[in-house]
Amino acid sequence: MDASTLLLGVVVITALAFDFTNGFHDTANAMATSIATRALRPRVAVALSAVLNFVGAFLSLKVAATIASGIVESGAITLTVVFAGLVGGLAWNLLTWYFGIPSSSSHALIGGVVGATLIAAGSGAVKVDGLMSKVIVPAFLSPVFAALVAIVGTFLVYRITHNVPKSTRSRAFRLGQIGSASLVSLAHGTNDAQKTMGVITLALIANHTISPGAGTPFWVIVACALCISLGTYIGGWRVIRTLGKGLTEIESPQGFAAEGSSAAVILAATHFGFPLSTTHVCSGSIMGAGIGKRLAEVRWGVAGRMVTAWLVTIPAAALVGAGAWKGADAIGGTGGVAVVFCAALLFAGSLYLAARRIPVTHANVNEEWTGTLAPRKERVA
């Protein structure tokens, strides 16, 4: 009994840690363009986004949807599988953060859970249909959709306002950006905090702490909302830099069109039950905003690296998830889980230290793009 409570505790902590990385990985989605066009000061932007993520987490009236439902057989899910899946998602989130690549946190989590299930219960426990229709196909379509909307939007915006004096125009669109970025942040909170709530609820049910029919306990909602907004506030500056400066040079009309497109596509997809990744939508929108103004402005090298990372996300997280499950299983019991947990902490710590060597912060996030993530000043050596 004691051992299982300990195990549950470790799972909950891991889930909250994942939630935290989800927050700081995805700050960029809503705020990268606003920071790049100086619509908001970097610190103000992340604070606003954090508050809206927190509020958003409470807003949704839907009971937290379980992330893995329809993708793996629910019977195959044990606490260890959930734990291993979370470690897989966590590891991939941190790695892509280090390289400043905006990749989908939901895909990382799904990949981790699928990998852990595959090795724990065999390939029969993974529903290929569900994986295709809920994850793979939307992953291809969502950036295309968002880019399309943003291209048309950007084109029209410049067309309609070509008589407006340039300074008036960029001031007005910066104001508009504050509104559109807030909308994206709020939508992010309502969608993404739900995922972790779902995972923790799943773990509580698997451990018989709460009955299967019970809703998400209130403390889970509060804890998830806090973690995701704290992560958002810390701000994944590396990812923000890639999206705001690396992918394309953005002006405020483009930023407004991009965020408007992201918000519209995310809201529409949520309403019609079409599962899109916020990250894919936002990255697609920003690319579209670049294309809509002038084709040459998108740095295709950066875009290519980003898309490659998207393709690798699920297999890579699955590999880590499978490894984490295998490791925990080989050592056995709670001790095995504890060892894997410590290994994950070690990995996270070393990435953090590595990132400190070439830091990207609120102060240098807008430095001119020099072909790599590292801001120029730091690269003199």
Add this chain to the structure above:
Amino acid sequence: MNQYVDIDSLWKVLVAGLAGGVGLVALFAVGLAGLSTRMPSNAASRAGAAGLAVAVVCFTLVVAGAALGLYVMLKK
């Protein structure tokens, strides 16, 4: 193909995304264009007043559209 793709909701998302993402953004731009006809040089003129009216209508529609989007998402 169809077992993997829900064509029906796909279309709806694309149409709603275009309506919201392009429509509202364009409305904001029209509003701004209207507002800029009301520059100091011709603030008192008829064109200026019409521009202001266009701007007010457009900005109201944009805010209403955003609110509707949020409402629709949360109601689900």
